[in-house]
Amino acid sequence: MNSNFIKKIIVGCGVFFFFQNATAQSNHVLWYNKPAEYFEESLVLGNGKMGATVFGGVNSDKIYLNDITLWSGEPVNANMNPEAYKNVPAIRAALKNEDYKLADELNKKLEGSYSQSFSPLGTMHISHFKEGTKATNYYRELDINDAVSKVNYEIDNVKYTREYFVSAPDQIMVIKITSDKKNKLNFLIDFESLLKFKTDASSNQLKINGYAPYHAEPSYVESANPILFDENRGTRFTSLVQIKNTGGSVITSDNKIGVKNATEALIFVSIATSFNGFDKNPRTEGLDDKAIAAENMAKAISKSYTSLKKAHILDYQKLFKRVSLDLGKTTAPNLPTDERLLRYSNGEEDKNLETLYFQYGRYLLISSSRTLGAPANLQGVWNPYMRPPWSSNYTTNINVQENYWLAENTNLSELHQPLLSFIKNISETGKITAKTFYGVNGWAVAHNSDIWAMSNPVGNFGGGDPNWACWNMGGAWLSTHIWEHYLFSQDLNYLKNEGYDLMRGAAQFCLEWLVEDKNGNLVTSPSTSPENMYITPSGYVGATLYGGSADLAMIRQCFSNAIEGSKVLNTDAEFRMKLEKALSKLYPYQIGKAGNLQEWYFDWKDQEPKHRHQSHLFGLFPGNHISPLTTPELANAARTTLEIKGDETTGWSKGWRINLWARLLDGNRAYKMYRELLRYVDPDGKKTEKPRRGGTYPNLFDAHPPFQIDGNFGGAAAVAEMLVQSDENEIRLLPALPDAWETGSVKGLCARGGFEIEMEWSNKAVKKVTVFSKNGGKTTLISGDKKQIVVLKKGQKAAINW
Known part of the structure; x- marks a missing residue:
């Protein structure tokens, strides 16, 4: 490292020095001059199934381990409240009589159990000894260009280095630890977990076998026994740790494994669970986690470090390298990422940080979304808590959907599959929910779910406030992801063989759930608007009503998509006509006196009035039936709504609002909020006088607060939305470009219709654009007042100078 000056920091009993470059900041490296003390300072790795949270300590390194299929619980009893639907007529009668208090009370009868929780597998400690206490030249980093984390430091004139990665091809975590002098490496590895487990250290291998609870109450529920274990119930897990050493010897002691007097050591970590699908009991019908973990370990440990790392990087970069982004020159100095974030929060320029945050979102999705039936949850795949915030579950009134807004437009379409396969699972339980809770056909999803594809409204059978417990439009919203996947991928086989039927089922639920209001318009009854509450003219504060705008917005999109899907497949004409008729009768959007x-x-x-949810703006984004170009009056009303709400909100909500402002073609307002999304927030456990508000933690995790990964994904998706917007027929270039990004280039963003875009711009105008067609087709490129029709064959490119 070229050093221009040195800073000294005292941490605990050690003194850490770091060298700081005067060169410009990286757009692909997070780096720090001290180990992580808090979860929100750690660096995370993952292969879409295994997650690792690395702290990078010197005398003792701590690594949280997760597996995306390790949850509390068992297959859900979807028929938990078989006669709930019998309460619907009484709720509707109360609403017809404008008795909203009674409707709220009755609506609680349409509730079931809470979701289960994403579980922490355990913590691996690597404790060093015979190294003294003072470390100098400490440096740790995560390079999202190759998904490898590193730690370097010196003790007693010995340089120690560590490299960490989690491989998808080999389903293994590998840690390489080296000293630059012979026989100076000494450490022991042990394991602890909040779950039930047993550890055995023998045959040069650390074996951990355990199981998750069969039930876990959400963190917000008071309970004398919130976590329930039974050795004959719950998902099993196996974690194996094995070491290959150069020099010295492998040692075992008191259920620990380590090395003595080595020069280099490779640590292999293999993880597997017994989860075998949402409808299989993980104890009696589960996979053989012991055999799977052992097989993966045996295969990986027979390979060289070089070949393992090469395979990992090749696999990762096939996804990550598809998109590159340059937002112009930066004068920001090279600082540790936490200091860099603080500097940026004070209003300083750092275009490479803006690029880094965008690409970090893509990195997180690659790292947490590669397992069918187990999409990225509220914390991706990184959770150290037994009762994590909101159970780290799938919250379907915005959050799990926001996780996937960047899947298609940032060229990660395959990573959408975990959510799409989950939708298929939840449609099965959702059929029972539709029948038993609402008395109609099709399939329905309320606002919480889990790996068991739970679809019922929550609230513990009457204990939940309807403003969050009783919303039932999750299926309608989730179904829009199916159509989006088709529009971007043009995968006709998927639409024909699976996607359309799922869209049809979601639409059928909505069709049968709608009722007429006194004027003959179709509305939902009962209805709620996610987590928000109204005040009636008489002063009653409630949640249950009829004809909520959010419901109808999602139904409009759901119906429109199903209609288009039916046309593409040239099928189901009779059902299509029913949807078209119902669509024309939906209660129209209303513009208030403000x-x-x-x-x-x-x-x-x-x-x-400044509530974080803006569900009724769904038609603007992520839907597409409100637009400044086609429905300017409604778009202006949406703009006014956002002005009333203001810009100060939680992390995920900022991510959503940036996309909304982009759809309103207001690049500068979108950019203002993007900067606020990157506002520094101290770790949760740190005593601080700084305000606890939406923003970004030192490791670039989204701060709701607490940590929710949806803000990372929403913010990354919004960058793409500012640069390229599209529908089935048109691609708009730089539709919401802020003044701050007057010069730049991007490669690999995707557009609906199966197109890929590469472009350069300066002075806020497109100079060059290349369009690639994955499947062949016609589109119209629009930039400012210029239009260009492009017709391409499959695999063909067209380069245009504007």
Whole structure:
């Protein structure tokens, strides 16, 4: 490292020095001059199934381990409240009589159990000894260009280095630890877990076998026994640790494994669980986790470090390298990422940080979304808590969907498959939910789910407030991801063999759930708007109503997509006609006296005017039936709604609002909020006088707060939305480009219709654009007032100078 100056920091009993470059900041490296003390300072790795959270300590390194299929619970009893639907007529009658208090009370009868929780597998400690206490030249990094983390430091004139990666091809975590002088490496590895487990150290291998609880209450539920274990129930897990040493010897002691007097050591970590699908009991019908972990370990340990790392990087970069982004020259100095974030939060320029955050979102999706039936959850695949915030589950009233907004447009379409396969699973339990909770056909999903594809409304059978417990439009929203996947991929086989039937089922639920209001318009009844509450003219504060705008927005999109899917496949004409008729009768959007898009059937006030949810703006984004170009009056009302709400909100909500402002073609407002999304937030456990507000933690995790990964994904998706917007017929270039990004280039962003875009711009105008067609087709490129029709064959490119 070229050093221009040196800083000294005292951490605990050690003194850490770091050298700082005067060169510009990297757009692909997170780096720090000290080990992580808190979870929100750690560096995370993953292969889409295994997650590793690396702290990079010197005398003792700590690594949290997760497996995306390790959850509490068992297959859900979807028929948990078989006669709940019998309460629907009474709720509708109360609403017809405008008795909203009674409707709220009755709506609680449409509730079931809570979801289960994503479990922490355990923590691996690597404790060093015979190394003294003072470390100098400490440096740790995560390079998202190759998904490898590194730690370097010196003790007693010995240079120690560590490299960490989690391989998808070999389903293994590998840690390489070296000293630059012979026989100076000494450490022991042990394991602990909040789950039930047993450890055995023998035959030069650390074997951990355990199991998750069969039930875990959410962290917000008071319970004398929130975590329930039974050795004959719950998902099993196996974790194996093995070492290959150069010099010295492998040692075992007191259920620990390590090396003595080595020069180099490779640590292999293999993990497997017994999870065998959402509908299989993991104890009696589970996979053989012991055999799977052993097989993966045996295969990996027979290979060289070089070949393992090469295979890992090749596999990772096939996905990551598809997209490159340059937002112009930066003058930002090279600082540790936490200091860099603080500097940026104070209003300084750092275009490479803006690029890094975008690419970090893509990195996180690659690292947490490669397992069918187990999409990235609220924390991706990184969770150290037994009762994590909101159970680290799949929250379907925004959060799991926001996780996947970047899948298609940032060229990671394969990573959408875990969510799409999950939708197929949840449609099965959702059929029972539709029948038993609502008395109709099709399939329905309420606002929480888990790996068991739970679809029922939550609240513990009457204990939940309807404003969050009773919403039932998750299926309608999830179904839009199926159509989006088709529009981007043009995968006709998927649409024909699986996707359309799922879209049809979601639409069928909505079709049968709708009722007429007193004017003959179709509305939902009962209805809620996610987590928000209204105030009636009489002063009643409630959640249950009829004809909520969010419901109808999602139904509009759901119906429109199913109609288009039916046309593409030239099938199901009779059902299509029913949807078209119902679509024409939906209660129309209403503009309130403040010029806002109404959230409620009537022009009622919000209990919280600046509420974080903006579900009734769904039609603007992620839907597409509100637009400044086609529905300017509604778009202006959406703009007014956002102005009333203001820009100060939680992390994931900022991610959503940036996309909304991009769809309103207001690049500067979108950019203002993007900067706020990257506002520094101290770790949760740190005593601080800084405000606890939405932003970004030192390791670039999204701060709700606490950590929720959806803000990372929403923010990354928004960058793409600012640069390219599209529909089935048009691709708009730089539709919401902010002044700050007047010069730049991007390669690999995807557009609907199966197109890929590469372009350069300067002075906020496109100079060159190359369009690639994956499947052949026609589109119209639009940039400013210029238009260009492009017709391409499959695999063909067209280069255009504007």
